[in-house]
Amino acid sequence: MVPTEYYIALSSIIFVIGAVGVLTRRSAIMVFLSVELMLNAANLALVAFARQWSVAGAATALNGQAAVFIILAIAAAEVAVGLGILVAIFRYRSSTDIDALSEVRL
């Protein structure tokens, strides 16, 4: 069986890739994709821990699985809303550069 540490290491790598993507990319679509990467890195960590718990025979084994489903559902909803907003912004300004969207300040 693949040790849990491997999954966690992969999860961390994907998370960092996502985080760097969020911070460095200017296209809103790419920022979105990076956020998805971070979410799925977390999902991977959760299922890895859940597997370990189930091997140990703990009663809480399914908690991690359940959390993943909640995150998937929320991510889907977030994408639906977020992409909707993005399409609206793109129609309005013909660009998805998020640095150009800096009017919301004092």
Next chain:
Amino acid sequence: MSAVELAALAPALALLGALINGLFGRALKEPLPGYLASATVGLGFLFSLFAFFALQSMEEPSVHIALWDYLKAGNFDLSLGFTIDTLSVTMMLIITGVGFLIHLYSIAYMHGDSGFSRYFSFLNLFVAAMLILVLADSFFLMFIGWEGVGVCSYLLISFWYTERANADAARKAFITNRVGDVGFLLAMFLTVFAFGTLNIHEVNELALAGAVSGGLITVIGLFYLLAATGKSAQLPLQVWLPDAMAGPTPVSALIHAATMVTAGVYLIARAGPLFALSPVASTWVAWIGALTAIIAAFAAFAQTDIKKILAFSTISQLGYMFVAVGAGAYWVGIFHVFTHAFFKALLFLGSGSVIHALGGEQDIRKMGGLHKHMKVTSFTSLIATLAIAGVPFFAGFFSKDAILAHVFNSELIGGSKYLLYVLLLVTAVMTAFYMFRWYFQIFRGEERLSEEARAHVHESPALMTVPLMILAFFSVAAGYFGLPEFAFPNVFSHWIERSVEAPVSFGHPSVGLEWFLILLSVAAAALGLGIGYWVYAMRKGEPARGDTGALRNLSASGAGFDALYRPLFIRSSEGLASGLSSLDSNVVNKGVSQGAGSVGLLANVVRWLQTGYARQYALFMFIGVAILALVVALNGGLS
């Protein structure tokens, strides 16, 4: 529902009239609101009359009608209800009877006024509040009516509110009354503290049973006296009544002469047993009444406004009533309320008729000789003048004589009663004098009308003169209910004393002395009228005209109370107000501004963080989460 209980509907009827006129009055054509308002009060009068006759045949002439439970807390139970007994029915008959006539009169008097329906709405509201006041079974409900009539008085004094002076007069009346109302509140607090109840009947019973010490009763009585001085315009709170003449004249007749201002007398008579147990409080009541009576009579001398003379005369007559209830003669106080309601309402309505005829003229120096122009007003006013002057066989004579006799014989107010008697006798002379001046300067002597008034003068319409005639009839007839007890049957005293059972006793001097006292009061009236005749009829007012001395100025200024109160209360409270205002703007306001400014400074520091770049915010979040994670890790995990 028995005939007596029907009377409890009278305030509801008047309230209904007030609501209809207040909400839909503008939609009604002019005389209609007036007839509607008159009808509700007239119906109330009929109901009161039924109750009056039903009470006659009852063994125990008192009916209690429970309305609502207002408050229940532990042992304290405050329920609202009406007491219909001989005393409250008498007051109801005065309020609705005289009120009905004044409503009718107002239809003609207020003809063409833009606030016609508003006027009748207020007037009906007043009748409702006044009926609640007299019907109340507890001090609490009485206070509701007490405040209600105060509001209506305010609304009606400032009825023509576009004139600054009228609005000021209304505020003066309201604020002065508030001082008395504080007394009423404090008295109620102490009543609950001492008796554990506010029900008037229970308080009286407990007081008679000796449940409360005499000192506490005296304090409670003095606070109720303060309340009464406010509403009934007695020293030291009498200053508002002369200014209250700014309202329409029928309002002065109903509220500021016949009914509302007698509420203080009614309050003391209602709480009669309480006052009877405290000779100190009773003596205070009597002395305040006597001093008010003579000072107000003096102030009436130099007034030139047709209504102000009557206003001071009302204060003076209320003083008589206070002396009566102070001396423990509760039925006598109510008897004078009863007779005074007729002749003083008549005097005011007569003035209204004159003012109406002259197109708004109120200065008696510009009147005179009106008798030949307005015979009905003149004759009815003459009857009222003779009644208030205390001429025998007119109503005022019997009630005033009863007051004088009872003060002389009182065993409640101690040795000062002879001094009180002399004060009242002197006041009687003064009353006859200034009332003669009032009548003569208006209706007799030479005509001093202005050109436009001369062209305008006419007798008033029947809607105004018929109430005058009815009131004139009662200004004579009302006195025969209370003939001197020692020689004649007196139905009024037996009637009222069935409701007010106070332990007071009066001396019984010889019949000869009683007749002598009557002779003295007749002599007082004759002397006053005689001096008046000499000054104004024979010498054409010369002895009074040339005098511009200090005494005349003192009288004209209402005995100088306004000049005294202005620096004492008004200036000082204005000073206090401006001090507090500067405290508010310099300390409170500045403090708040400084607080807001410091928040602004902090905000300027933090502002640079908000750039609007989403990626920068994300970086802050990552840094924050990283720091949190580091802290958790350094502390060895979450648990």
